[in-house]
Amino acid sequence: MPQSTPSSPSLIWFNEDGLNPGHQMVKDYADAPRVYVFDVPELQRQKISKHRVQFIYEALLEIPSIQIYQGETVAVLLQLIADWAIREVVTTETPNHIIRGWQNELQRSVALTTYPDIFPVTDTTSPRRFSRYWRKHERSWLTL
Amino acid sequence: MMQQLRTDLELADRAAIATYLQSEFPFLEDAETLSPYVGGRAAGLERLQSFQLEKYGKQRNFLDGEVSRLSPYVSRGCLTLEELRQWALKQPRSRSVEVFVFELGWRAFFHLVYGEEGDRILQDLEEPKVPMGQHQRSLPADIANGTTGIPSMDTLIQILRETGYLHNHARMYLASYVVHFRKVSWRAGADWMYSLLIDGDFASNHLSWQWVASTFSTKPYIFNRENLERYAGSVLPGDPKKGDPFNYSYEALAERLFGGAYTPEPTGRPTGQYQ
Numbered sequence: 001m002p003q004s005t006p007s008s009p010s011l012i013w014f015n016e017d018g019l020n021p022g023h024q025m026v027k028d029y030a031d032a033p034r035v036y037v038f039d040v041p042e043l044q045r046q047k048i049s050k051h052r053v054q055f056i057y058e059a060l061l062e063i064p065s066i067q068i069y070q071g072e073t074v075a076v077l078l079q080l081i082a083d084w085a086i087r088e089v090v091t092t093e094t095p096n097h098i099i100r101g102w103q104n105e106l107q108r109s110v111a112l113t114t115y116p117d118i119f120p121v122t123d124t125t126s127p128r129r130f131s132r133y134w135r136k137h138e139r140s141w142l143t144l
Numbered sequence: 145m146m147q148q149l150r151t152d153l154e155l156a157d158r159a160a161i162a163t164y165l166q167s168e169f170p171f172l173e174d175a176e177t178l179s180p181y182v183g184g185r186a187a188g189l190e191r192l193q194s195f196q197l198e199k200y201g202k203q204r205n206f207l208d209g210e211v212s213r214l215s216p217y218v219s220r221g222c223l224t225l226e227e228l229r230q231w232a233l234k235q236p237r238s239r240s241v242e243v244f245v246f247e248l249g250w251r252a253f254f255h256l257v258y259g260e261e262g263d264r265i266l267q268d269l270e271e272p273k274v275p276m277g278q279h280q281r282s283l284p285a286d287i288a289n290g291t292t293g294i295p296s297m298d299t300l301i302q303i304l305r306e307t308g309y310l311h312n313h314a315r316m317y318l319a320s321y322v323v324h325f326r327k328v329s330w331r332a333g334a335d336w337m338y339s340l341l342i343d344g345d346f347a348s349n350h351l352s353w354q355w356v357a358s359t360f361s362t363k364p365y366i367f368n369r370e371n372l373e374r375y376a377g378s379v380l381p382g383d384p385k386k387g388d389p390f391n392y393s394y395e396a397l398a399e400r401l402f403g404g405a406y407t408p409e410p411t412g413r414p415t416g417q418y419q
Contacts, residue, residue: 016220016221017219017220017221017345018221019183019184019185019220019221019222020185020221020222020223020224021185022185023221038149038169040169043169043171043172044171046335046338046339047339048172048339048344049172049173049175049305049308049339049340049341049342050162050165050166050169050172050173050174050175051175051179051181051307051308051340051342052308052341052342052344053165053169053172054158054161054162054165054178054179054183055179055181055182055183055216055220055308055342056183056220057149057161057165057183058155058158058161058182058183058184058187059183059184059185059220059222060151060183061151061153061155061183061184062155062184062185062186066151067148067151068148068149068151069146069147069148069149070146070147070149070168070169071146071147075146076146079146092221095255095258095259095262095346095347096345096346097258097262097263097346100262117224117255118224118226119225119226119252119255120225120226120229120248120252121252125256125260128257128269128270128360130249130250130253133249133253133256134246134249134253137249138246138249141229141245141246141248141249142233142242142245143233144230144233144234
């Protein structure tokens with residue numbers, strides 16, 4: 001169980017596609033508790049390798065004051081939200097459909113603030129062939 | 145139901161971390177070795193500093209060539225595509241810079257397609273361009289275990305299992321071997337590789353497998369002996385010449401693999417065999 005009740009009404013929830021201690025959300029919510037959950041059913045279902053688990057764990061150790069849990073992601077977060085009277089969960093955008101599913105589920109219970117991915121090109125329409133994508137956006141990609 | 149993990153372990157003591165994680169997650173297959181890829185942004189930045197971008201343009205397709213090996217850090221969000229793009233464009237302008245940014249573009253493209261399609265990318269996005277209806281739906285054990293009997297493929301599988309990483313060209317060889325030479329569904333192969341890769345993400349991984357399979361491209365990706373020797377010969381052990389499945393011209397290979405359903409464009413390299 002968490003050691004103490006944080007005073008912040010917000011909680012930063014890191015997902016495996018956004019393990020960046022320097023992320024803007026960490027700066028914007030400097031006082032918020034920082035949480036990561038190893039989703040055990042998902043690790044087992046996808047047969048995730050130990051190398052990836054270790055990489056994620058090592059990346060998490062770089063994040064000051066991180067609290068790492070294992071369990072079912074949404075259930076763990078809902079428990080923390082209740083224990084700490086959290087009113088807002090802050091996280092990062094990912095196309096990962098599993099994580100998006102958790103985000104949607106969480107949103108039914110708490111306000112969710114999602115920091116978008118910063119992309120070099122903001123046109124999000126995706127022609128089915130990379131050659132077409134590149135012809136359209138090459139100049140933007142190669143310009144600072 | 146909910147258990148908190150320790151955070152007081154020293155990042156430098158990776159063996160102790162491995163032991164601890166094995167005790168917390170006893171269902172994980174014990175890798176026995178430590179991956180050379182240390183997790184975290186600091187390790188990613190260190191790797192970026194040692195990356196010799198100027199060599200990338202000419203060497204990137206060779207298994208022993210200079211590549212960034214940053215995909216674990218990008219996939220896990222420790223480094224962002226945009227900061228890598230900006231870093232590259234601040235280097236002296238060269239073909240290497242443009243090729244590196246082009247490859248970042250591929251990653252972004254896959255990401256966008258996944259964002260738009262969602263979990264539909266786990267199924268064929270298009271009709272395959274070669275017959276695949278009879279492909280095996282589960283991964284054969286000899287592929288999972290790296291005991292196919294083909295030393296080159298077994299070596300790639302071993303590298304993947306021991307390090308959690310593979311050079312992009314090696315991923316393409318393995319995917320092509322699994323799907324086209326062994327007639328296994330791309331999804332079974334993609335799920336398997338996803339589970340082993342530190343940088344496993346559905347966008348780059350599953351869409352690349354679909355690209356190799358021809359369900360997200362105009363043709364199947366195949367390779368022959370000549371290609372394997374050229375780009376991977378210095379890294380891989382030689383394969384026995386007898387019964388070598390790769391030792392054909394592309395035209396002959398396509399005929400063997402697809403029975404005339406797909407004919408590659410002439411390469412101008414007639415033999416495709418050991419030189």
